[in-house]
Amino acid sequence: MAVAHLTIDLAAVRANWRTLAAQSTAETGAVVKADAYGLGAAQIATTLAKEGARKFFVALAEEGATLRTALGPGPEIFVFSGHMPGDAPIISAADLTPLLNSVDQMLVHVESLPHHGFGIQLDSGMNRLGMEPAEWSALRSLALAQAPAMIMSHLACADEPEHPMNRQQLECFLKMTEGVTAPRSLSATGGILMGSDYHFDITRPGVGLYGGLPFSDALPVVQIDLPIIQVRDLLEGETVGYGNSWRSRRPSRIATVNAGYADGILRAAGGQMHLLVGTIPCPAVGRISMDMIGVDITDLEDTPDSLQILGPTQDVDSLANAAGTIGYEVLTSLGSRYNRRYIGA
C-alpha cells in the first residue's frame, strides 16, 4: 500500500460554490472542464447539481458527452470550443450547447443541427476564442433571431482586479451586447469577485470551486498524503537524488516518499517545496524523481507514516508558488495513480 492518497472534499466544493453564488447577482453555473480541473467532473457536477447548479461548462464536446452520462437529462452543458467539424452527432446525442466562436462555426452548426440550441462566444479583447466585433456585427441579427441560450465572453486579467484590461473588456462586452435580450455571461471566479458590474445573467466559477486563487476565502478541497517508503540517516556531506544536486550540511534524516512528477508534483518545485506533518514543514531535498521525493525530516521527533503535500496548511497556490506556476496547473496535473477518496458527499 505504497499508493499516495488524494482526498477530495465535496462539502468544501459545495461551500465554495454557495459562497460564490451568494456574492453574485446572477445565476451561478460551474466550470467542470478538464475533468473538473482534475478532480472528477462526474462527482463534482452531480454534487453541485444537487446544490442547485443548472449550467455546466466543459472545454470539448467529448467531455460534455461524458458529463451528460453522469448528470442525466436536465442541466445545460455548454461547450467552450463550440461546434467543431464532426461534433454534430455528439452535440445532438448528449444534448450539449456549443458556444459558437466564429462565423465558420455558426455555419457548421446551422447546417448540421438547424434546430439545436447554441450560445455565442464573443472576443472582448483576449484574442483567444470568440467572435471579433466586426464579425459579430455581420452575424448579430441572424444569430439573435434564433434566441441563443447565452452570449458570453472571457476576461484575460481577472486575477488582477486593478488591471485596466478588465474595464476595457467590460466596456467592449457591453457595447457588443447592447440591446441584447439573451442571457449574458462574462465572469468566471475572478470576475465574480470584482463585483456586480461584471456579473450579468450567468456567472461561471471554476478555480474558486476547487479552492484556488483568486478566491482567497475558498475552503481547501484537496488533500494529498504521501506514504514514506524508507528513511535513512546521512552523514554531513552526503548527496541525495539525481544529479547529486543536494548535499547534507549536517547529519540528516531523509525520508523517501512515494510520489513524484508522474503524479503531478511538478519537477520545477524541487528544492523549493515543503511537505508537512500537521503544520510542521519539512523541506524536499534533491530533484523530484518520477515516482519519489526525498524529504529532510531531521527536525522531527518521530518518523510519521506519511507526509502531506497538499492540505489545509499548504494549499494548491502555495505549492504552485514553489513550482513557479499557478494553482490551476497544480490541480490539473494531479495524475491517475492516486488512491482517490471523496468525502463530504
Place this chain on the structure above:
Amino acid sequence: MAVAHLTIDLAAVRANWRTLAAQSTAETGAVVKADAYGLGAAQIATTLAKEGARKFFVALAEEGATLRTALGPGPEIFVFSGHMPGDAPIISAADLTPLLNSVDQMLVHVESLPHHGFGIQLDSGMNRLGMEPAEWSALRSLALAQAPAMIMSHLACADEPEHPMNRQQLECFLKMTEGVTAPRSLSATGGILMGSDYHFDITRPGVGLYGGLPFSDALPVVQIDLPIIQVRDLLEGETVGYGNSWRSRRPSRIATVNAGYADGILRAAGGQMHLLVGTIPCPAVGRISMDMIGVDITDLEDTPDSLQILGPTQDVDSLANAAGTIGYEVLTSLGSRYNRRYIGA
C-alpha cells in the same frame, strides 16, 4: 472533433528496445512504471514481451497487478517500492517480485509471504531507495540464502557519463555484491550507454524506449497534433491570452489550438515553445491556458487544420527544454484527454 491526437508508435518502442538490447551484454528488461511513462503500460509491455522482454519493472504493487492482467502469467514483474505494509495480497495474487529496500521490508516480506520470491535493492550512493552498506552487511547472508531473484542498485548521474559519481557508484555496487551469484542489475538507459562495465546480468531501460535522452539515437515514439479551433487577424499592438503577456509587433495571424496545461503542455513552456507545420516552426504566443494555446501563424501561406507539438521535428527533449525540464516529465504529464492511437503494433 476538437480533441487533440496522441499517436504512439509501438514499432519505434520495439526498435528502441532492440537497439538498447543489442548494446547490452546483459539480459534486457523494460521499465514500464507510471503507466509506461504515460504511454500505456499494457500496450508497451505486451509489445515488448512479444519482442522477447521477460523482466518488467513498475513503481508500485498496484501498477504490477494491472500489468499482470495485461501480460498474463510468465514474465517477471519487479516492484521498485518493494514490499510495503499491506502489499502482501497484491504481491501474491499478481505474482510480483518486490525489490526489498530495507531490513524492515525484508521482515514484512518473510513474515507475510515466507516462500514468495523477492529481489534486493541496494543504495550505492543516491540515498533515495535501497539498503545501505551497513544494513546490507547485517542482512546479506540471510538474504542470499533465500536466492533473491535480483540484486540491483540505481545510478544518480547516468545522464552525465563523465560525472565521477558513476564510477563511485559502480565501485560501491561491486563491493556490496562481491561473491554474489544472484543476478545483478545496475543500469537503466544511461548506464547501458556507458558500456559493459555497468551492465551486469540485467539492464532496465526506461526513457530510451520512449524516445528520450540520454539515448540520443532513439526513434521518436510520440506524436501530438492539436486541432486549430479558431484563427484571427490582429493589428499591431494587440495582446493575446491571460495577463496580456504577449503583444503583436506587426499585423499578425493567431491560431488558437485546443490543448493546454491540462493536457500536460507544461505552462512553463509558454512564450518559449514552438508548434510545427511539417518542419516549419510557429511560435506559441501568450500564456498557455488550461485548454488552449495561441500560436503565431503569420508566416504560413495556408492555414492548416492542426499544428504539431511533438513529433519527428520537435521531440520530447526539445519540448522539455522550452519548459526548463526533462523529457521524462513531458512524457508523464501527457493527460487523459487525448484521442490516443497506437500504430506499428
